[in-house]
Amino acid sequence: MNTIKYKTIIFALLFGMALYGCSSNGNSSEQQNAAEEHEAHNHEAATTGEEHNEALSASEEESAENEVLISGKQMEGAGIQLGKIREQQLSNVVKSFGELVLAPSDEATVSALVGGIIDDIRVMEGDYVRKGEAIARIVHPDIVNMQQDYLDARSQDEYLEAEYLRQKRLLEDSVNAQKTVQSARASYQSNMAKMQSLKKKLQLIHINPENLTPENITDGYSLKAPISGYVTQVKINTGTHITPQQSLFHITDNEKTHIDLQLYEKDINKVAPGQKITFNLANNPMKQFMEGEILKMARSFDTEKRTAIVHAVITEMNDNMLPGMSVIAYIQTGGEKQYTLPETAFVSDGGKDYVFVLKRESEVEENHAGHENEDEAHSEEVHNHQQESEHDTHSDGEHAEENHFFVFEKVQVDKGITQAGASGFFADFENMTTARFAVSNVQAILSEMKKGSSGHSGHAH
Known part of the structure; x- marks a missing residue:
C-alpha cells in the first residue's frame, strides 16, 4: 500500500515540472519578440530624430544675419503671437520735457x-489733513x-456807551x-476800536470771542x-519756542498737481490750449x-534756454506722481493715418527700437507616419511595455511641434506715439504691409537671438 502511494506522489511531481517548463518557454518567446519590436521602433525613431535635426540645421544655414529660428514649441511656450500692420489715425506729436508742479494756491x-511754546503736535510728514483741522x-x-x-x-463798552448816551441827552436839554x-x-469809540481789534485777533487764532x-x-x-x-514738512518739535510768522509746517494739495512743459522755440506755434497730451515719468x-x-501758455520766454513754459492739466491723477x-510728454498737435503695431510688438535694444x-x-518632412498607431498596437500586445510605449507616443507629439519652425528678422524702426495700446512707427522694407510680425513677448525672441550669438545653444544668426 505504501509503495503505491509513493509512486503516485513521484508521478505528480514529474508532471508538474513538465508543465512549468512548457509555460516558461512560451513566455520567454513572447518577451523576446516584444523586445525585438521595441528595439526596432526605437531605432526608427532615432533615425527620424536625426533627419529632423538635419532639416533644422539646413534651415539654420539658410538664415541670414539678424535672423533667428524659433520652433513651434518655443512659440507656444512663450506665448508669441503673429499679427499684421494696421493703419490708424494717430496724432502728430511734439515731444517736450517738464516737471510736475503746484500752483501757488495749492x-x-x-x-x-x-x-509761544509748542505744546502739542498732532501730525507728521506724510499725513493727510483737511482744511481747518488742528x-x-x-x-x-x-x-x-x-x-x-x-x-x-467788552465790559467797558457797555458802560461807556451808556455814559455817552446820557451825556448826549443832557446836552440836548x-x-x-x-x-x-x-x-x-x-472814550466810547476808543474802547470800541480796542474791543473790535482784540476780537479780530482772537478770531485769527481760532478763539471764539462771542x-x-x-x-x-x-x-x-x-x-x-x-x-x-499732505504734510510734507514739520519744522518744529514739542517745546519749541516760536515767533510770529515763523514757518512751522508745509502742506501740498497733490491732487491739484499740473505739468509745466518746456517748449522749444520751433514748436511754440504748433501748440495751443485744448490739445491732448500723453506723458510718463522720466x-x-x-x-x-x-x-x-x-x-x-505762459506769456514769457527764456532767452537762455530758448524755451517757453506751457501749463497742462492731468486728466487722472496717480498717487505715484x-x-x-x-x-x-507728447503733445498731440494733429491727426493723420500711419502704420501701427501693438505696443507689445516693439523691443528696445541698445537704445534703439526693433x-x-x-x-x-x-x-x-515626416518619414515615420503612423508611429502613434503602432505604439498603441504594441502596447496592447505587450502589457509589460505599456508605459514605455506611452512615453514614445508623447515624445512624438512634442516632436511634431518641433517640426514646425519660424524664422524672424530683427528690423530697426523709428517708433512714434503710442495711443490705446497701438504704437506708430516708421520703417522701409519690402512687403511691409503684407508681412506678419511677432506682436507679443518679443523679448523672448530677442533673448533667443542673443543666446545664439553668444555661442550657446540656439538658432540665431
Missing part, C-alpha cells in the same frame, strides 16, 4: 500769528492777556457843555491747516502712459 506754509497747539501767557483785555474792553459830550463819545467768558479763558490756541493736502516710468490737456518729478518680421514658416 501749497501752503503754516505759520503762527502769535508766538495740527498743533501753542501756549503762551500773552494769549491769556489778550483774552483778558478783550473781556475788559442844555444841562451840560458840548465838551463833556465829546469826551464821552471819544463765547468767551472769565470762566473759559484758555492758555493757548490751536494751529489749523489752511488748505487740504526717471521712474509707469507701465502705462497717462493723459492730460494743454491748459494755457509727486510735485518736482520730471516728465516726458520689431521682428516673419521671413518664412516651414515644416520638416
